Amino acid sequence: MLKLKILTFNSFNMKKYIFLVIILFVSTNFFAQKGMSKNKKALIKSIEQHKNKLIEISDNIWEAAEPALLEFKSSNYLSDYAEENGFTVKKGVAGIETAFIAEYGSGKPIIGIMGEFDANLGISQKKQPLKDPLVKGAAGHGCGHNLFGTASLGAAIAIKEMIESGKITGTVRFYGTPAEETIFGKVWMVREGLFDDLDICMDWHPADEIEASTQSSKALVDFRLKFFGDAAHASGDPWNGNSAVDAMELYTTSLNYYREHIRPTARIHYDIEKAGDVVNVVPDYAQIWTRIRENDKENVNILYERAKKMAEGASMMANVEYELSLISGIYEIIPNRFGAKIIQNNFEMLGEIEYSSDEIEYANTILKETGKELKGIDGKIKPIKPTLPAQGGSTDVGDVSQIVPVVRLGVTTAAKDGPWHSWAVVACTGMSIGHKGMIYASKSLAMTMLDFYKNPKLIEGAKKEFLERKGDKVYEPQIPPGPPKLIN
Numbered sequence: 001m002l003k004l005k006i007l008t009f010n011s012f013n014m015k016k017y018i019f020l021v022i023i024l025f026v027s028t029n030f031f032a033q034k035g036m037s038k039n040k041k042a043l044i045k046s047i048e049q050h051k052n053k054l055i056e057i058s059d060n061i062w063e064a065a066e067p068a069l070l071e072f073k074s075s076n077y078l079s080d081y082a083e084e085n086g087f088t089v090k091k092g093v094a095g096i097e098t099a100f101i102a103e104y105g106s107g108k109p110i111i112g113i114m115g116e117f118d119a120n121l122g123i124s125q126k127k128q129p130l131k132d133p134l135v136k137g138a139a140g141h142g143c144g145h146n147l148f149g150t151a152s153l154g155a156a157i158a159i160k161e162m163i164e165s166g167k168i169t170g171t172v173r174f175y176g177t178p179a180e181e182t183i184f185g186k187v188w189m190v191r192e193g194l195f196d197d198l199d200i201c202m203d204w205h206p207a208d209e210i211e212a213s214t215q216s217s218k219a220l221v222d223f224r225l226k227f228f229g230d231a232a233h234a235s236g237d238p239w240n241g242n243s244a245v246d247a248m249e250l251y252t253t254s255l256n257y258y259r260e261h262i263r264p265t266a267r268i269h270y271d272i273e274k275a276g277d278v279v280n281v282v283p284d285y286a287q288i289w290t291r292i293r294e295n296d297k298e299n300v301n302i303l304y305e306r307a308k309k310m311a312e313g314a315s316m317m318a319n320v321e322y323e324l325s326l327i328s329g330i331y332e333i334i335p336n337r338f339g340a341k342i343i344q345n346n347f348e349m350l351g352e353i354e355y356s357s358d359e360i361e362y363a364n365t366i367l368k369e370t371g372k373e374l375k376g377i378d379g380k381i382k383p384i385k386p387t388l389p390a391q392g393g394s395t396d397v398g399d400v401s402q403i404v405p406v407v408r409l410g411v412t413t414a415a416k417d418g419p420w421h422s423w424a425v426v427a428c429t430g431m432s433i434g435h436k437g438m439i440y441a442s443k444s445l446a447m448t449m450l451d452f453y454k455n456p457k458l459i460e461g462a463k464k465e466f467l468e469r470k471g472d473k474v475y476e477p478q479i480p481p482g483p484p485k486l487i488n
Contacts, residue, residue, distance in 0.1 A: 068179035068487075152202070223324055
């Protein structure tokens with residue numbers, strides 16, 4: 001047994017102390033890799049070989065910063081590299097020009113992996129820790145989707161190479177999934193049955209910590225209201241007019257009074273998109289976009305039905321016509337703790353992410369600029385958390401999780417506790433902080449996929465939990481007919 005003797009600086013000179021520290025550091029890294037198979041080491045080697053190209057692709061997507069349904073360059077960066085690496089690529093799936101599927105191999109198991117690449121509107125930012133738009137008013141990757149799609153593709157390529165070498169058998173399928181931020185493109189892909197034959201689907205998301213995901217998300221419904229009134233002179237003959245804005249104000253007032261009577265888990269948001277043109281004309285048109293969230297789809301739709309009645313009532317009181325159109329709706333995520341345990345094991349093999357002093361300073365500058373505590377960057381691996389009622393946001397991954405077990409993880413790509421969907425994250429996702437997280441995520445995803453390919457019992461375990469959690473609920477996509485459309 002190895003024994004370490006406690007020594008003081010009085011018995012060692014500084015040179016020997018530094019040597020001991022180096023030895024201990026190397027030992028720590030060695031034991032972090034304990035139990036790693038040759039195949040997993042091969043996956044890591046593959047991703048390292050593709051690393052420079054993956055960073056280049058993620059930076060190109062970061063630079064393009066294309067919003068929902070307009071991700072033409074971003075989609076091509078990923079699909080072209082998949083094709084270059086031997087995948088069969090099918091573009092324009094589910095009637096979405098920027099959606100694609102890249103596939104390699106044959107037979108079972110079929111393991112999918114998702115990749116997003118759309119940007120957030122209005123948060124363009126330079127690669128620097130002080131707020132300064134790269135292009136004023138343009139989009140930016142404030143949720144790290146430039147890293148998301150690229151890391152997932154890197155993992156898929158590493159698995160493809162493993163299938164190609166004969167070390168594993170089956171099919172790997174990469175899903176290029178656009179428009180997650182607004183339109184929720186995955187729902188259209190689910191409706192087309194594109195996930196139906198999967199055994200497992202992998203997913204990850206940029207975050208501010210390393211964590212195997214065990215939480216759900218909120219379901220939601222998006223809809224737009226248009227009110228049509230009658231114009232008149234606002235002073236000369238207002239009695240001849242019927243205000244569309246009056247109807248909209250009555251509707252929003254109803255929503256805001258309703259907040260007192262909804263559960264604490266519910267959320268109501270709206271964006272007034274149009275409210276007349278000039279002050280001296282009774283407005284004949286108003287438009288508002290509403291989003292309602294709850295912990296599950298059933299309760300979302302209860303709120304939705306009530307909001308519909310409010311819209312009808314508002315139009316009657318203002319004596320105007322109205323039109324309500326569904327934009328989209330998404331389900332809550334069905335978590336998979338069984339899969340999370342496999343991810344956690346692979347995290348432990350990989351060890352923590354280490355950051356330079358410059359990177360920590362960069363992150364702290366961002367945090368200072370945004371008025372947050374200077375926590376730097378968190379590269380530590382978090383323990384698996386209990387599964388709690390849904391917190392925070394929503395994602396169309398929820399709809400995929402209603403069809404197939406989805407195994408998820410988050411990896412640090414930005415400053416700790418900084419604001420997301422903001423310039424602060426854009427500033428990180430285009431430089432080394434984001435790059436490190438992306439490569440780490442790619443390795444974690446590939447290693448976990450390998451576990452599923454090598455051990456059918458793991459697939460059975462994930463499926464068992466999926467079926468237990470889903471129960472007898474029937475999934476029905478909540479989107480309008482036809483392909484998704486730009487919101488305008």
